Amino acid sequence: MLKILSEQFYREPKTPGSTGRAKRTHTALVTGVSNGIGMEFTKILAQNNYNLVLIDRDREKIELLKDDLKSNHSVRTTFLIEDLTEAETPSRIYTVLAAQNIEIDILINNAGIGAFGKFSETDWRHEANILKLNIIALTHLTKLFMKGMIERKYGKILNIASIGAFQAVPLQSVYSASKAYVLSFTEAIANELEGTGVTVTALCPGPTATGFHDAANENGKRRYIPKKMPTAKEVALHGYNAMMKGKHVSIHGIMNTILISISRLFPRKLLADLARKKMEGHLKDF
Numbered sequence: 001m002l003k004i005l006s007e008q009f010y011r012e013p014k015t016p017g018s019t020g021r022a023k024r025t026h027t028a029l030v031t032g033v034s035n036g037i038g039m040e041f042t043k044i045l046a047q048n049n050y051n052l053v054l055i056d057r058d059r060e061k062i063e064l065l066k067d068d069l070k071s072n073h074s075v076r077t078t079f080l081i082e083d084l085t086e087a088e089t090p091s092r093i094y095t096v097l098a099a100q101n102i103e104i105d106i107l108i109n110n111a112g113i114g115a116f117g118k119f120s121e122t123d124w125r126h127e128a129n130i131l132k133l134n135i136i137a138l139t140h141l142t143k144l145f146m147k148g149m150i151e152r153k154y155g156k157i158l159n160i161a162s163i164g165a166f167q168a169v170p171l172q173s174v175y176s177a178s179k180a181y182v183l184s185f186t187e188a189i190a191n192e193l194e195g196t197g198v199t200v201t202a203l204c205p206g207p208t209a210t211g212f213h214d215a216a217n218e219n220g221k222r223r224y225i226p227k228k229m230p231t232a233k234e235v236a237l238h239g240y241n242a243m244m245k246g247k248h249v250s251i252h253g254i255m256n257t258i259l260i261s262i263s264r265l266f267p268r269k270l271l272a273d274l275a276r277k278k279m280e281g282h283l284k285d286f
């Protein structure tokens with residue numbers, strides 16, 4: 001059941017500037033904002049004077065974000081406490097916003113979860129939620145909000161994929177396959193949207209320093225620990241800029257970009273073998 005956490009707080013937003021920003025006060029919807037990359041997206045959007053619709057399921061963490069936005073930014077913000085793994089959630093969000101005449105100009109499908117381990121050993125309920133969140137909710141929200149954007153001839157959608165979208169990743173099979181879907185889906189509709197005034201971008205980050213790795217560790221005994229990771233803020237800023245430029249696909253990090261370009265020359269089986277070795281090197285049992 002959808003609940004609106006707070007009364008919208010509203011102070012007159014500043015008129016966005018002329019440096020590629022919106023000409024009127026546009027509204028951005030972001031999913032998965034209580035942590036990590038999603039939280040950084042909300043701060044960047046608030047700094048750029050976008051009104052916000054923020055979706056997450058964690059009430060306590062949302063309260064902290066609410067206080068931060070209230071004290072530091074003058075934008076209109078609506079918080080919806082929702083679990084995006086529930087099938088009816090995207091329609092409910094759409095209906096509630098339509099009833100309040102809130103039009104979405106920017107949609108950032110950020111919420112996503114993963115799982116580590118052999119597919120024969122991982123938990124099905126968790127993996128079903130990966131599919132529901134990373135694929136179904138993302139696709140449904142895109143369909144619901146894209147139509148209004150096309151009618152208004154303006155809109156930007158950012159779907160968060162991963163560098164794991166470009167190849168099979170053993171020990172992360174369902175997650176990497178879900179991100180391969182996000183990448184393929186986004187590229188296809190980016191093509192369909194050409195000339196409409198609406199763009200859609202797939203952001204492909206590599207491992208990033210967020211709570212994602214702990215959340216993916218459903219049995220509490222295995223952690224993914226790469227040596228060095230970019231911050232959520234760096235990745236969000238990169239994604240924001242790529243979305244504003246209307247890029248179809250944007251990989252974060254020069255090394256990731258080079259490796260993915262080179263990898264296209266190698267057999268897919270070899271790439272899966274290499275990914276398996278890398279995963280085994282990073283996954284530590286506790």
Ligand SMILES: NC(=O)c1ccc[n+]([C@@H]2O[C@H](COP(=O)([O-])OP(=O)(O)OC[C@H]3O[C@@H](n4cnc5c(N)ncnc54)[C@H](OP(=O)(O)O)[C@@H]3O)[C@@H](O)[C@H]2O)c1
Nearest residue numbers: 032033034035036037058084111112162207208210211212
């Ligand atoms: N971190 C990485 O290494 C990495 C690399 C490539 C791509 N990505 C992608 O980047 C995106 C953001 O991940 P992150 O690294 O910032 O992870 P994170 O810190 O774990 O944040 C994920 C956010 O999604 C929310 N969320 C999870 N399940 C939800 C649900 N059922 N309904 C609504 N919200 C839900 C979480 O809220 P709760 O507090 O309620 O759990 C949290 O706010 C994901 O799509 C992820 O796949 C991450």
